[in-house]
Amino acid sequence: MEQQARWWAVVAVMGGIFLLVTAEQLPIGLLSQIAREMGVSEGTAGLMVTVPGVVAAFAAPLLPVAVGRMDRRVMLTALMVAMTVGSVLSALASSFVALLAARVLIGVSIGGFWAIAGGIAPRLVPEQSVPKAMTVIFGGVTAASVLGVPLGTLLGDMSNWRWVFGGLGGVSLLVGGALWLTLPALAPREPVRLGVLFRQLANRGVRVAVLTTGCVVVGHFVAYTFISPILQNISGVEQRHVGTLLLLYGAAGIIGNVVAGMKAARNPYIAVLMIPVLLVVIVASFPLLGTNPHTGVGLLMLWGAVFGSISVSIQTWILRTAPNTEAATALMAFVFNLSIGLGALLGGRVVDTTSLSTTMWAAAALFLIGVVLVGRTPSRLVNKGRIRELP
Template sequence: MTESSADMNTAVSPWWGVAAVMVGIFLLVTAEQLPIGLLSQVAEALDVTPGTAGLMVTVPGVIAAFSAPLLPVAVGELDRRVMLTLMMLLMVAASVLSALAGSFWLLLGARALVGMSIGGFWAIAGGLAPRLVAADKVPRAMTVIFGGIAAASVLGVPLGTLLGEWTHWRVAFAALGGLSLATAAALWRWLPDLPPREPVRLATLGEQLATRGVRVAVMTTGLLVIGQFAAYTFISPVLQQISGVERAHVGSLLLLYGTAGILGNVAAGLFAGRHPYTAVLLIPCVLVAVVGGFPLVGTMPATGIALLLVWGAVFGSVAVSLQTWLLRTAPNTEAANALMAFVFNFSIGTGALFGGRLVDGVGLAGTLWAATALFVASALLVISTPSRLLDKAPSAAG
């Protein structure tokens, strides 16, 4: 980069860079979860079962999982600003190919590229807050960045679902491509140079697991996310078949779910900075009541919608709460974040696959109860962990 372009970047407020990273995460999570809202439409159009259509979530999740630790290792000394921009350009290509795919299996190939983009981007973006803003502004920056996840639920997935319902599911994927291109330009313009402070190596990734706090964060994340996506991947048929909600209303209800998720993210950003242990513990405890209670009390539209809103608020708090835990315990933030991104995305794919097999085998209610069992295990894991492990300030290493 030339000296004049470097001066231009340093003159930009760091919050523009934070905003660009947030939008990038927003689009990536939207791309990953959009098939949830379009599941029935794509399954009918490409003549596959709902369980098989769930592979649209499984494939990018698994690919993202392995991309998260391996891409930072592969790129070595590459400036992280360059890497984030390239990952968004890869999302542009993946979105265009998804819109043009002539068969379900070609669509899955495009979804694999989505996974590569998600894994590479998230492995770097999750730990950027301490590098972009002053130490006292890190909790706020994390809330903004991970607000992209909740915003994907409140805006990306519901609006993509509505766009697909009003026009065609291919149009929704094409729209993602256009927005990703604009975001790639914003990342290049607004982020400063981000040379790796300590390049990630495979040995460094393994070393993170020697720290108990990191191990617990990783295991808790796995249990929570597998349970979440075993159940939530099939929220459209759950709302229709268990709660009696008409299919035409599903997109609007996902919008409400996402709105609750944004509120949960903001609340967690305020609370988790002071009480990360309690914030993480509350998540599985409430999910046990909500998801486990769906087949029992969510059998009418009103009660199903009420449970859906609580579900959205709780899961909206997951990313910022667990990331705060990780910053308090990880010896190397970038390496630990790559490891967390592996677990998070692998668990999304595993959860969707697990849920798909259960839905086709034992039905929706059995799938929700299986997810509840994973939330119980997650709560027990946190309870067995001493809260003193989190008694330090957020790390800026990595």
């Protein structure tokens, strides 16, 4: 009975990750609609992804430090309540500035939640079940692409983006209640301090994971933030089909997450290496091969499957190499979310000053750097490691 209860806690954490990633990326599918209503360019509207990404990046390492020995159950529940408030304020925003201000609160929730939830699996299930639990938890990331962002896009097309943000707030409150009811007391055995965070970078495995994640995630969001105009202007897809295609993109991501979860448990080095390798090929070829709806959709599905595997693959790498898994996970959450914000910001500048094709080639160049970083790392550094429990 105890183990069954712990698995319900794993599912609740997955639900939190699902909603947070949905909230962070939801403007991508609604970008054109919000830009028109708020009277800003699509490049400027991309700041709705940049702002929470940057805020989440700094919240990830600083919140665990600030709360010290606070029970992680209390912390995760409180962050979902904050997410509820931020979503409702977003729905009620009367100006673009007010909307960005509400997105700051969502960014705090994302960063703090991810920093704790990303490495929580070893404290909820036995060691042999950790890969499965991590696949479930990080399935929330791909489920957000499968259900959250596409469903939000479809609902926004049928009604209005404000109703979508408001509904997200209501569901967030329900998940906060589920976390409170299912999670056990999770007091940290050692409070995270800034010095401990920075010392993680002395470990080569953590350092490579941080740099590779930065390159891949920045590259992804340089291009993916503008996937709606990319599909419309490069592949000739009608806007009314974008929501459905994002649904299929997310479904491909779930498949990628499951396959990567099994592969990373056996060989995390290869699982991580193949991500930037495949993304270089897919994204660089998109402006050349994805010039009609059929090939554009095919490349989009491959893109979704590959990027959907990144969270579980990188986190498995971290659990195999990091001296302090909670500190390293907080550091990774910093890098991941900062990279989302920087990618959206950089992509917006490139889109506004050059072209969508140039944006995709810039993304491919960043993926190539990730290939070099992982390729120069000895595989034994990662594959011979053993999963560590949170401190």
